[in-house]
Amino acid sequence: MMLKQLNKTTTLAGLPPLLDTDLMPDIQHALKESGTKVVVLDDDPTGTQTVHGMSVLTSWSLEVLVRELNDPNSAVFVLTNSRSMTTEEAIKLNQEIATNLKAASKQTGRSIAIVSRSDSTLRGHFPAETDTLADVLGQKLDAVLIIPAFMAGGRYTINGVHYVAESDELIPASETPFAQDATFGYSTSDMPHWVEEKTGGRINAEDVVLITIDTIRKDGISGVYQALMQLHDKTTCVIDAITERDLEVIVSAIIKAEDDGKTFMYRTAASFASIRAGITLRELLTPDELQTNRQGGGLIIVGSYVPKTSAQLEHLLEHGDVEAVKVNVSQLLDDHAHDKELERVIAEGKRSLMDNRTVVIYTSRKLITGNSPEESLAIGNRISQSLVTITKALQLHARYIIAKGGITSSDIATQSLEVKRASVIGQILPGIPVWKLDDTCKAPNMIYVVFPGNVGDETAVTQAVRKLSGD
DSSP states (O other): OOOOOEEHHHHHHTSOOOOOSOOHHHHHHHHHHHTOEEEEEESSGGGGTTOOSEEEESOOOHHHHHHHHHSOSSEEEEEOOGGGSOHHHHHHHHHHHHHHHHHHHHHHTOOEEEEEEOOTTSOSOTTHHHHHHHHHHTOOOSEEEEEOOBGGGTEEEETTEEEEEETTEEEEGGGSGGGGOTTTOOSOOBHHHHHHHHTTTSSOGGGOEEEOHHIIIIIHHHHHHHHHHTOOSSEEEEEOBSSHHHHHHHHHHHHHHHHTTOOEEEEEOHHHHHHHTTOOOOOOOOTGGGOOSOOSEEEEEEOOOSHHHHHHHHHHHHHSOOEEEEEOHHHHTSTTTHHHHHHHHHHHHHHHHHTTOOEEEEEOSSOOOOSSHHHHHHHHHHHHHHHHHHHHHHGGGEEEEEEESHHHHHHIIIIISOOSEEEEEEEEETTEEEEEEOTTSSSTTOEEEEEOTTOSOTTHHHHHHHHHTTO
């Protein structure tokens, strides 16, 4: 099904007007009254891109989750990194987390709302993850709600079609490079047909319910509530959204429907997760807020291969005051050359960092894939493990780290820096979260920037580096 590009300005101007009431105080009050803890299972670290003042966990033992549910905060992010795994591995991981969450909720007496957070450009293990969570939790689901809109990244769902904004154009997601992903590719941006494709025909497109922007804006909370109350027997429901205010209406209706007995599973992007948790937007972090007492140069690790990342890297190399070290991927994949290539990169990076220079270490830009999604995933993981080794050797000499790409940033956080728990302090640029690491990790007081591969214009990495330098 070919879908046309739309003019963003004209399309958005032609939609019904927004509700003019701020609903966040009511959402926050409802969360406080119910005591519900929103638990966001994040399939890579970029899901923290809309929150602040929250904790992110990289482990999920029963003890850890009990402690977290006893914390009065309204939400917690659990970094699963399942997008870097095979489907079988992702299922096993979600089974383990759901089992521990169920036990922790029972032990603490605190109710939980689980958000399965994934990519706003529709990549990830759907429906495997939501199916697994529902099975383990023993929930008799009325519906799985799919809400992929992510405002900071220009991802909008309009009349059941998911778009990616570029300049003043709305491009159907299936017409972007994200849809060509070797592991999670897809052929349509029409969400009901996307569901049919991803479920292998188990769910037919005509059985997917749409709650459109017209219902959200014309009928408000009551209209969305009535639509939600009609859902039953694990219906798949796609919900439009263009702005945070649209999501406030949706979340208000969801809370009301759940209070009246409905049970939902959420499969969403980051914007929904923050509003479901009652977290208001804050201003971008200032250069002063990004300074610490750490010494050394800045370290930027670029592993993502999406075209947007390559454009941002090119801009940084041309306009940023950085030392560049290219990692030859073909050498990393050669068992005989692998170690020597790592030694070279580490030596060059260490010299620059100890001289208080900012160094960018990036993989060669030719994408190497396998003959199957599993082979491609294995190649990606080998490259990521090499970047982990490089970062582990250099982190002592770094004042801050920017990790570019979801899998890259997750592996560096959990394996190089050995983060167990971090604080999300805000965003350095729209959709780009910043963590501050505590004393339990390998780089105490580190400012760690989790930079999604698919967010920002071509100047974004350069802007982030300048901001971290105090400009």
